[in-house]
Amino acid sequence: MDTRIQFRIDEETKRLSQQMAESQGRTLSDACREFTEQLAEQQRKVLSHDAWLTNQINQAFEKLDDGKASFINHENAKSQMAERKAKIRGRANQ
Incomplete structure (x- = not known):
């Protein structure tokens, strides 16, 4: 079922x-419809990402609850991130 949208502009x-x-060979109504469809698609992507992120967080907490999580100290985390960044930058410069 289609829905009608009304709004006021000068x-x-x-x-x-x-x-x-x-x-551009289209009507104002067509342009508004396309814009609304683009907004809806953007929102679908946001909702999909939110669902993915929630799932990732829940998995991390399950891992923690099951005693399968491992932790590293701040210095090791910084070092690992520096190595990853250097590796990525190295690929970008090739």
Whole structure:
């Protein structure tokens, strides 16, 4: 089922928007629909990422609860990150 969306804008904005849409071979309604669909797709990606991140966090806590987590100290973490960054930068320079 399609839904109708209404909103108010001033006449000048409407006129200019219609001109731009028409110059692209579409209607203002088409342009608004496409923009709304783009917003919806962006939100789908956000929701998908949020679900993935929540899953990753839950897995990490399960690992911790099961006693399977390992921890490293701050200096080792910094060193490992520096090594990873150097490796990535090395690939980028090739």
